[in-house]
Amino acid sequence: PYPHFDKLRANEPVHWSEAFDGWVITSYELVKEVAMSSVFSSDKLNLLFNRLSPEQQKAMSPILENMRYWAIMLDGDDHKRIRTVLNKTFTTSFSESMRRRIEEICDELIAEMAKKDEFDLVTDFAYPFPATLIAWILGVPDDKVDWFKAVSGDLSQVFNLASNPDPECAKRCLVAAVEITEFLKKLLATPELLLEGSLAKSLFDSGLSEKEIISTLTLMLVAGHETTTQLIVNGIYTLLRHPNEKEKLMMDFSLIDSAVEEILRFESPVQNLARVATADYILGGVTIKKGQKVVPFINAANRDPQVFDHPSEFRIDRSPNKHLSFGFGKHLCTGAYLARMEGAISLEKLLKAFPHLRFAQKDQVVSWQKHVAFRQMESLILKA
Template sequence: MFDLSNPPDGFVENPFPHYDDLLAVSPVLRQPDGSVLICKHADLNAIYRDTTLYISDKKKAFAPKFGEGSPLFEHHTTSLVFNDPPLHTRVRRIMTSALTPKALARMEPGLINTVDHLLDQIPENPDLIEDFASLIPIQIIGNLLDVPMEERGPLRDWSLAILGALEPTLGAEELALGHKAVSEFKAYLQDLIARRRVKRGDPETDVLTRLIDGDDGGKLSEIELIQNCIFILNAGHETTTNLIGSSLALMHDHDEQKQKLLADPALLPKAVEEVLRFRSPNQFGNRETTAPVTIGGVEIAAGTNLHLCIGAANRDPDVFETAEKFDIARHPNRHLAFAGGPHVCVGLTLARMEGRIALQRFLARFPKYSLGSQRQGGGRIRFHGYARLPAHLG
């Protein structure tokens, strides 16, 4: 039996053959702790869109995991992703208003300049994660909140520690590191917010000022404000790093697809979508049932935690022809990398733009790059990507 809290050897590095087996044999699988693993695309899509039977609130699940009232508990039960209306509605409305197509169009030249500047400075034998992929989202999200450049150093480590606490199993060291990261991040943001209240930014371009101001629906409390600033910085960081890193790894490993893209740059948007499907940066989501339900013939009680396996759903043969094939011309491509329904990722357009520009500018400079043999996976179940990606630029 497949146990997500104790997965088989090799699963963390390469979960995809295991997903194929689950889809074929046990697409709805009860776990030893009473939770249920859901793998089919149609089931995930239906769950994402039904906010009555399936809720995102995680207070019940996170209290024993993090300790009620702890820093991690406060963060993960206050941030946008693990909340339902009315808080989810208020925070999402403010964020969405700051990420309009017009606002994103204004950001694109700065993003191109950021990527080009990084490529100007990249060493001949870089680690494509440390020297490129991880630096892009931290600068872009830092710009959104107008975090001073000299204060951005700790943001990546804080983000990794806080998101790492969402893994299915958590050791004492990881737990302590996550609590410490939230506390330090919170203290920093309290100071940044106090400074921004004194010297306001332009709400048209400064998301922090917009969050402080609130909207017609009211203002966020201080805790809601702080924890959702942490969420913005975290959510836009690791997943986009994984998207960019996986894009470069997949293009290297599938040279025929790279050559196809170089020959036809118009395929770039489809290429990014295929990376999102084939190596989804976020492999799992969660919901909790509010009433008894039956999914795939399995009866599930109210109050059950559901593990929504995005990585498996994006390989579902009922939806994707030759799902195991990396095909940058794939169409249609109805992947669930950004979830769906009211909780669809608020930053999906920004993430796509970052992935598109990073891949485009990198390949234009270094079309003959090669990867070394010492690549290192991210070591996580929920978030899939690389920790190290040594390369030679040629």
């Protein structure tokens, strides 16, 4: 999509798109302006579901109820209330407390992969890794982790429902929402069993309502799973496509943090945000009407030549690197520290365990999945 974005950014950075039924924004400054302005609302529940028929909407009500307090969907005081709790809970030291567990999960998955000469990076590592970690964060018992991974994937499809209300997918997503809500309800019903220092316990003690806590814990799962999967997959894919940069990293792993930033910039897992104008607003000289949708493209902003020197070059030591891959402003990703840590630890471990890692097929052509918001692939077959 990148040459297409370059053309749009140069000629029409605020562009009406029938496909998105909204304004597509491609320049860095304007993407930031939208993310900063309170005229643009994050309340997207209606947008997500206004393509469904009233019957379908009724059928989907368990999902809608769970999503009611997702921070990414909230504005104003509701957002502030939940965000304040998240900021207090999801601290750097909370993320750091997961380092050992992150290393353990990586080592276990890598040990299994090492038994084969060919594996699928997505299903053998990048998909189960963050799911196993979030299961642990939420206190999912060991015998339910496989169930948890499956519902997590089904629930993530919620973002696709607006553009592709496939009935089968909608059904699985619905079942997942019901199951995960039930699971969290049970978890919170016995607060004396909640582990001290766990996310559920901190949220329980925060004074939020049961509905708000269930919403927030579910959002963790949806926001923290496939985004991290894609960071890892896009990371290995991009490094293999740029062997000199990969070599540079293999010679000096102190570059790993900066490599993760460049991977996030170069192939941002979240391609675009979505907002709704709550009043008429002039953006880059174009009038956005109240009620219209705005779609700021992070991966277009991340290659804006006004901000990034030679943006289409992948340079693991790029500095400065003020990419927008975790968003900007009030909704800046709460899990950014954790995601960076997960990315750095897993990529370093993978590259060290498999120094000759390569595409299973020469000139690997990757099929990027068609997804409204994520830049993702279904599988990436590699040879050790």
